[in-house]
Amino acid sequence: MALRYALLGLLAKNEATGYELNQQFKETVVHFWMAHHTQIYRELLKMEEEGLATSTTIQQSDYPDKKIYKITDNGFQMLLEWMLNKPVTIPKLKDDLLLRVSMFHFLPAKQAISLLEKSKEHHQMGLMMTKKWREEHFPEGTYGQNELGEYLTSEFGVRYMESWLSWCDWAIEELKKKG
Amino acid sequence: MALRYALLGLLAKNEATGYELNQQFKETVVHFWMAHHTQIYRELLKMEEEGLATSTTIQQSDYPDKKIYKITDNGFQMLLEWMLNKPVTIPKLKDDLLLRVSMFHFLPAKQAISLLEKSKEHHQMGLMMTKKWREEHFPEGTYGQNELGEYLTSEFGVRYMESWLSWCDWAIEELKKKG
DNA sequence: TTCTACATGTAATGAGTTACATGATTAC
DNA sequence: GTAATCATGTAACTCATTACATGTAGAA
Incomplete structure (x- = not known):
């Protein structure tokens, strides 16, 4: 629905x-x-x-x-x-890279890292595009009255991808430690 | 699949x-x-x-x-x-609270904020539970060799929820500014 | 000449949700 | 007496994905 x-x-x-x-x-x-x-x-x-x-x-x-x-x-x-x-509940993620991460103990560290690197590229690309979109649509943080929703959610998008990237770097470091 | x-x-x-x-x-x-x-x-x-x-x-x-x-x-x-x-792609979120946020311009600020507060509660709860789970399973950050995956993904869970909560606070402030 | 934009859809299949069903045991 | 745990499933339904189909115009 x-x-x-x-x-x-x-x-x-x-x-x-x-x-x-x-x-x-x-x-x-x-x-x-x-x-x-x-x-x-x-x-x-x-x-x-x-x-x-x-x-x-x-x-x-x-x-x-x-x-x-x-x-x-x-x-x-x-x-x-x-x-x-509609009742507020916790959302259900479905992320198939994370699903693979949850099984990284079955993979050599090198291949695990390579998967994370690929995923970083996608998120970096997404982040750049979203930032650009925001600059075009909300120059200096200004937005029209019927754009409030998109202003809020696109900020979420930016933060989400940034936090993804930083987690990814952390995970790569962990994997390198393990060899 | x-x-x-x-x-x-x-x-x-x-x-x-x-x-x-x-x-x-x-x-x-x-x-x-x-x-x-x-x-x-x-x-x-x-x-x-x-x-x-x-x-x-x-x-x-x-x-x-x-x-x-x-x-x-x-x-x-x-x-x-x-x-x-399996090719690495950007994951598809389906979050129905964010969908509502994207339409917040149709709602009085008060009601919008109340939805965010409810969602904060759920995420706070989830964060607490995940942190507790991590402490029980990985005391002092130690984990068994077949637990690497869960160690990495549960850290993701923690960061995700934290970043969610901080975005939420930011969004509530924005909404208060607007009145 | 190949790709992209324009513009809308059907058909088949795969994935996810909800309601229902059974029936003993144990804890509050 | 009410609910939760154990344990497995069917049936009906809704939702999501993929492949296919059609056909023009303009740019690379």
């Missing part, structure tokens, strides 16, 4: 096509939720059936036709209800 | 029943993977069919019978293969 609310949250800011929603997911929502385009299109269809959004099809000559979705009052109400009343 | 490797990783250390594997999940693996017991039992059956593990049923009089699973050579080979050759 959570994908639905992620989509409602984006639509509450602006009407958009499935394609655009997918772009926005990749750009921002990715710090804490991830969805495939196939899943987004499917969910949008269901949301329309249930009266949470409406769509208008726009004919285009050069490009394929597109469908613009708008949130309904009903959809917005449902979003607020969910935000306030 | 990852649940399967999580189970193989645990079985590679000790033979165990589905019930025990579920306990171990709750205790340690929970930092980066989560599974329901129903899923664990289903996966174990499949793993046996595919020759990655074998089981022996033990009759008990006072308690229900139990099935002890052992990893096979085949299973262990497959585990190593996966650890080394």
Whole structure:
């Protein structure tokens, strides 16, 4: 059910096509939720059936036709209800590199370190991109009133990746000690 | 497919029943993977069919019978293969509190803060438990040779929750500024 | 000429969740 | 008498992933 609310949250800011929603997911929502385009299109269809959004099809000559979705009052109400009343719990990570780390005693230190190095590269890349995105969107820490959420979550993203990288360096040191 | 490797990783250390594997999940693996017991039992059956593990049923009089699973050579080979050759990518978070944070511009600051406070409680609790677990299992930072993985991942858990809490405090301050 | 952006989807499969079922024992 | 621990599972359902499909335009 959570994908639905992620989509409602984006639509509450602006009407958009499935394609655009997918772009926005990749750009921002990715710090804490991830969805495939196939899943987004499917969910949008269901949301329309249930009266949470409406769509208008726009004919285009050069490009394929597109469908613009708008949130309904009903959809917005449902979003607020969910935000306030869904019980808060501890989130469930699913990280398959960490899963491998938990079995590092079965691997020679060298190969374990190499896995961590590769993962560091990805996180370094992600960190750079997120920082750049923040600088573009929130120059000098300023943000519009409907950007508060993204301001807070992108800061989370930065901190998360930084803490990941520093843990990684620590773990590499531990592995080197062991030989 | 990852649940399967999580189970193989645990079985590679000790033979165990589905019930025990579920306990171990709750205790340690929970930092980066989560599974329901129903899923664990289903996966174990499949793993046996595919020759990655074998089981022996033990009759008990006072308690229900139990099935002890052992990893096979085949299973262990497959585990190593996966650890080394599965491409390293950036993990996909799914955190539904952060999803709500990303929509905080739709909520009065007071209610937003209250959600963060609730989440802080959960993370504080988790942090305490993990620290306690670490003290019990690794007194003065010492660990057995087949505990390296858990030593590294539980440190990750601690850092993750600490960084979560500190971000949370920062976010609460931001929200207070806005009123 | 190959790749990327545009734009939307179906079908099949795999993974995860919830509800239900059984039934004794022990601790509060 | 209420709940937790031990121990295993089925069935129904929802959610997520991968592969496939279509077709144009413009940039490298």
